[in-house]
Amino acid sequence: MKTEQKSKLRIIPLGGLEEIGMNITAFEYEDSIIVVDCGLSFPNDDMLGIDLVIPDVSYLKNNIEKVKGFFITHGHEDHIGAIPYVLREVNAPIYGTKLTIGIIENKLKEFPGLKGIKKKVVKYGQSINMGCFRVEFIRINHSISDAAALAIFTPVGTIIHTGDFKIDYTPVFGDPTDLARFAELGKKGVLAMLCESTNATKEGFTMSERTVGRTFDNLFAENVNHRILVATFASNVDRVQQIINTSYKYGRKVVVEGRSMVNIIGTAQELGYIKIPEGTLIDIEQLKNYPDEKTVLITTGSQGESMAALSRMAAGIHKKVSIKPGDAIILSSNPIPGNEKAVSKIINELSQRGANVIYQDTHVSGHACQEEIKLMYSLVHPKYSIPIHGEYRHRLAQAKLVSQLGIPKDHIFLMSSGDVLELDGKEHAQLNGHVHTGSILVDGLGVGDVGNIVLRDRQSLSQNGIIIVVLSLDSQSGQLLAGPDIVSRGFVYVRESEDLMEEAHTLVTHAVENCLDKKITDWNRLKTVIRDTLGDYLWKKMKRSPMVLPIIMEI
Helix, strand or coil: CCCCCCCCEEEEEEECCCCCCCCEEEEEECCEEEEECCCCECCCCCCCCCCEEEECCHHHHHCCCCEEEEECCCCCHHHHCCHHHHHHHCCCCEEECHHHHHHHHHHHCCCCCCCCCCEEECCCCCEEEECCEEEEEEECECCCCCCEEEEEEECCEEEEECCCCECCCCCCCCCCCCHHHHHHHHHHCEEEEEEECCCCCCCCCCCCCHHHHHHHHHHHHHCCCCCEEEECCCCCHHHHHHHHHHHHHCCCEEEEECHHHHHHHHHHHHCCCCCCCCCCECCHHHHHHCCHHHEEEEECCCCCCCCCHHHHHHCCCCCCCCCCCCCEEEECCCCCCCCHHHHHHHHHHHHHCCCEEECCCCCCCCCCCHHHHHHHHHHHCEEEEEEECCCHHHHHHHHHHHHHCCCCHHHECCCCCCEEEEECCCCCEEEEEECCCCEEEEECCEECCCCHHHHHHHHHHHHHCEEEEEEEECCCCCCEEEEEEEEEECCCCHHHCHHHHHHHHHHHHHHHHHHHHCCCCCHHHHHHHHHHHHHHHHHHHHCCCCEEEEEEEEC
C-alpha cells in the first residue's frame, strides 16, 4: 500500500541574513504564504547616491495568489521600511500591534498611491487564522514599544519567530517579556525557532532600558547651567520618554527636532505610548523665549547621517539651532556597524564648536546578548535552530551557543537569503533549492532603475572623473566641421593642465582625421578610436583612467 506524500513547510528568508537590516521571511505551505516583516537596509559607502536598499520580492510577485498577509514584529525601519515599495507589487493585508500599525499608517501617508491597504491591529495573545497558518503575537521587549514575537502554527508543527528582542524585567513602558507563554509552547513542542543574532557575539545579559534613565538623571544634575541636546534613534520611544521625564524633573522645556522624530513621537503620543506632562513640550520657534539652561533638544542624527538635524547643527547650517560653547550634547546610541567614521566626524565637529559631547554609558541595546538567547532556547526547546537577523559572524556565534545547549549540529541551519528550508514535521528537515533574491536600490523617486552598471559608472566617475569629446561631421561628405572640443570634469583642473589638454586635443584630432581619410564614418568605430587613443595617452601621462565620452553630431 502506497503512503501519501505529506506536504512540506518551506521557510524562505528573502533578506536579513547577510546584514543587519532588510529583514523579510516567507513561510509557505501548499497554497498559502505568509510573510514576516518587510524591512529596508541603508546603503554601503560604495552605493553612491543611493538612499535606501529594499529586498527583491520577485518570489512573492510570482506567487502572488498564495500570499495571504504580512505579519510585522515591530516598527523599526529594518522591519517595516520596505512596506510602501513592496505593497505596490504585492498588495496583501498587514497585521501588527497598535504602535507598529500606527507607525506604518504614518509612513503610508507619504505614498499617496497606496490607498485601501488593509491593516489590522492585533493584541498580544490574539491569533490570526490565515490560509494553512495560525499566527499568535507574543509580548517581548525591544528598544521600541509594542514589539512582538510570533508563534506560527502550521500543519507540520509550531514555528517561533522571535523578531528583535531582549529580556527586560523592568521595561519603561508595558510589561516584561511573556516568558511563561514561551515555556508553555516549549512544553507542547516547537519544531523550529528563528532567533535573532544581532548581539550573539556579546556575553552576559543586556542591561534594562531603565538604567539609561539613571544615567540621564546624573547628566542633567551635572549640567544644570547648560543647554542639553540629546541625539537618539527616532523610534526609541522609551528613551524619549525617559529624557522627557528627566527634563520635567529638572524644570526644562523640551523641543523635538528632526522629521522622523516628530512623526514617530506624534504617533506614539496619539496612541498613548508616551506621556508628556502638559506644558513640557514647546515648538522650536519658542526656544528663544527660554534661557538655555531651561531647555532640552531631542534630535535625530545620532548615527552621523549627513542630512539629520544634529549633523546640520554641527555643520552650522541648521536654520533654527546654533551650537554654543558649553552645550552638553548626549549621543544616546551606539554606532551601527559601518557608521563609526560618520559618528566620529560629528563628535569632532561638535567639539570644535565648544560643545561637551557625552557618549559613554548613555545607551543600552535593544537586542539579546548570549545569556538571553540561551534562556529563550532553554524555554522553547526547539527541534531545529535557524539563526536570523545578522551578518554571518553573528549567526555563527548563535549556532555555536545553540550547539553548547545540546541541539545537534545537523539541526542548526545557517541559511543564506533565498535558501529554501523544507520541514515535514517528522525527521525530515533539509535545504532544498534556492529562490531569486537580491537588493533593489532606491534613488530619489526611482526604484530599481539604478543597477550594478550605473553604480559602476558612478564609482568610476567619483574616482577618475570624465572627459567629454565633442565633434561635428558633415552628413554628406563626412568631413570634420567643428572640434574635437575636449571638456573635463573631475579629472584635472584645466587651467593648470593646459599643456596636457592641448596635447590630448592634437592627438584626438589626428586620430579622427586619420579615420576620416580612410573613409571610416561609422560612429561606433570613431567613438572606439577616440576612447582608445585618449585613454591610452592619459594612462601613460597620468596613470589615471577617466571615463571618456565621445559625442558626435551630424550637420
